[in-house]
Amino acid sequence: MGEMITVTIQGEKRQYESGVCLMDIAEEMQSQYEDDIILASFHGRLMELHGRLFEDGELTFITTDDKNGRRAYRRSVVFLMQRALMSLYPAGGVDIKVDHSLGQGYFCRINVDVVDEQLLWALEREMRSLVKKDLPLKKRTIKTREARKIFASRGMSEKENLMKYRTSSNINVYDLDGCIDYFYGYMAPSTGMLPYFSLHPYADGFVLQFPGKNTKEVAEFAPANKLFEILQASENWGKDMNIPTVGALNDAICQGKMRDIILSQEAYMERRIGALAEKIVADPNKKFVLIAGPSSSGKTTFSHRLSAQLRALGVNPHPIPLDDYYLDRDQIPLDEFGEKDFESIEGLDIDLFNADMQKLLSGERVLLPSFNFKIGKREYKDHYMQLGNRDILVIEGIHGLNERMSASLPRECKFKIYISALTQLNIDEHNPLATTDGRLIRRIVRDARTRGTSAQETIAMWDSVRRGEEKNIFPFQEEADEMFNSALIYEMAVLKTYAQPQLLAIEPGCKEYAEAKRLLKLLDYFLNIPADDICNNSIVREFIGGSCFNV
Numbered sequence: 001m002g003e004m005i006t007v008t009i010q011g012e013k014r015q016y017e018s019g020v021c022l023m024d025i026a027e028e029m030q031s032q033y034e035d036d037i038i039l040a041s042f043h044g045r046l047m048e049l050h051g052r053l054f055e056d057g058e059l060t061f062i063t064t065d066d067k068n069g070r071r072a073y074r075r076s077v078v079f080l081m082q083r084a085l086m087s088l089y090p091a092g093g094v095d096i097k098v099d100h101s102l103g104q105g106y107f108c109r110i111n112v113d114v115v116d117e118q119l120l121w122a123l124e125r126e127m128r129s130l131v132k133k134d135l136p137l138k139k140r141t142i143k144t145r146e147a148r149k150i151f152a153s154r155g156m157s158e159k160e161n162l163m164k165y166r167t168s169s170n171i172n173v174y175d176l177d178g179c180i181d182y183f184y185g186y187m188a189p190s191t192g193m194l195p196y197f198s199l200h201p202y203a204d205g206f207v208l209q210f211p212g213k214n215t216k217e218v219a220e221f222a223p224a225n226k227l228f229e230i231l232q233a234s235e236n237w238g239k240d241m242n243i244p245t246v247g248a249l250n251d252a253i254c255q256g257k258m259r260d261i262i263l264s265q266e267a268y269m270e271r272r273i274g275a276l277a278e279k280i281v282a283d284p285n286k287k288f289v290l291i292a293g294p295s296s297s298g299k300t301t302f303s304h305r306l307s308a309q310l311r312a313l314g315v316n317p318h319p320i321p322l323d324d325y326y327l328d329r330d331q332i333p334l335d336e337f338g339e340k341d342f343e344s345i346e347g348l349d350i351d352l353f354n355a356d357m358q359k360l361l362s363g364e365r366v367l368l369p370s371f372n373f374k375i376g377k378r379e380y381k382d383h384y385m386q387l388g389n390r391d392i393l394v395i396e397g398i399h400g401l402n403e404r405m406s407a408s409l410p411r412e413c414k415f416k417i418y419i420s421a422l423t424q425l426n427i428d429e430h431n432p433l434a435t436t437d438g439r440l441i442r443r444i445v446r447d448a449r450t451r452g453t454s455a456q457e458t459i460a461m462w463d464s465v466r467r468g469e470e471k472n473i474f475p476f477q478e479e480a481d482e483m484f485n486s487a488l489i490y491e492m493a494v495l496k497t498y499a500q501p502q503l504l505a506i507e508p509g510c511k512e513y514a515e516a517k518r519l520l521k522l523l524d525y526f527l528n529i530p531a532d533d534i535c536n537n538s539i540v541r542e543f544i545g546g547s548c549f550n551v
Helices: 022-032 067-088 117-133 144-153 157-163 225-240 246-254 258-281 299-312 350-361 435-450 455-472 474-479 491-504 513-523
Strands: 004-009 012-017 037-042 045-048 057-063 096-102 105-110 138-143 170-176 179-181 198-202 205-209 288-292 316-321 370-372 377-379 391-396 414-420 426-428 482-485
Touching (some): 022 057, 067 105, 067 117, 225 474, 288 299, 299 391, 455 513
Parallel strands (some): 004 057, 288 414
Antiparallel strands (some): 037 057, 105 205, 370 377
16 A cells, blocks of 8 residues: 545545545545535645545535536536537537527537527437446646647637637647547536536527536526527627637737727617617606616616716606615514525515605605615605606616516506626637626626725625525516616726736635636636726726716
């Protein structure tokens, strides 16, 4: 027996021979986990299960219920799908493009004339055959220049272009039975760990559906049609600008085109906001504009810009934050962890809000509350309001789309807007850029500037923020009359300058270090651009500073 090492797992010290494979330990421990083990964390550093241990330390297993585990599972299923397509088209020339996330799945396209149920049935059957074979996903390190040649020869032009801007001389690629690709993040060890997926025809492509909360059951396919339409519109605009991917954005930066692109993007956004204002004003019954969206969507700046457009059309917008209707802090309900749940709709005085809005609708003069966050109580000062013929209330808050919030108001009086930052960029053909990552980076930058909150603190609270969004915002997004995408095609290249130092300040060993490292790797794909050419009413200014609005 060789040298022994001590590995601490769930507080218990275990002895293993130096060089032990993580997969062997995972198989030994799997019975103690409800969900499938897919990754590991050693000394706070994520590792794939084909890795080996050569020193003492604390080992934690990551299951498919963990966010990092879910990401690894989804990436690996995409790779599985690519390999299955190779079997269907052995002559080559046919590939899958992963466009963007949609609910619990990815919307994908195949470059063939028709993507129908027969093709998807054959593709899914081949994927399941590969799962049964339990083939390894082999990782190897090669020279970046060699990887570029491989991707170019296989028609992966987006991936080849992305590698052009990679400063490292080496790159990790994965090989699945002859299918070679690069993925942004860690992967499962073998196809046998990837049994849960389904394929559904949708629009001119299909959706690769994954498990939801139940990690061993594929989520029901319920297409979000409005969300899909706004994603497609944004993607098409990016293609029109010849910037569908991160590599293409880097090309534009190197070619000195960014000033024109920034001006075009902002003009496009202003035109869409103006069109929304015209639609609202065209119906004189609309008195309540309700705006909701997840964290760091740019709701505040959007509300200001929409109000400016409404004023230009001759109406008088009046902002009302739903936060002013918070219950006093000692009345806020508790969540499942015993903490005050400030994101629950039960934390708002729904009855008072409806009563005030009804009075305003009937022409009464109403004294509106304001919430004092320092003392945690509602206050009444000199905020009187009375609606005239040309007055409109612009109401912003996370529960704006929930019909409970405004149940007493006639539906014809309300215009609901869902806003989110739905990035139109992809990293490359098979790696979509998660909209959640874009919002998290926005929030890291803004929190550091306006609240003195470190990136570590922002990352620590992000899971709680996401749970609130899943419960209180996303279920109601399809009830919106209109959706607005606040993502800017150039913003990650600007945010990088502000976010990178914040993330680098997170020390190894911290719980948030792995997430910081992942985000730093993402930002490393982007070239920097300065903020000089960004106008002062841009949504990006809400995060980096310099806005003309009080944000």
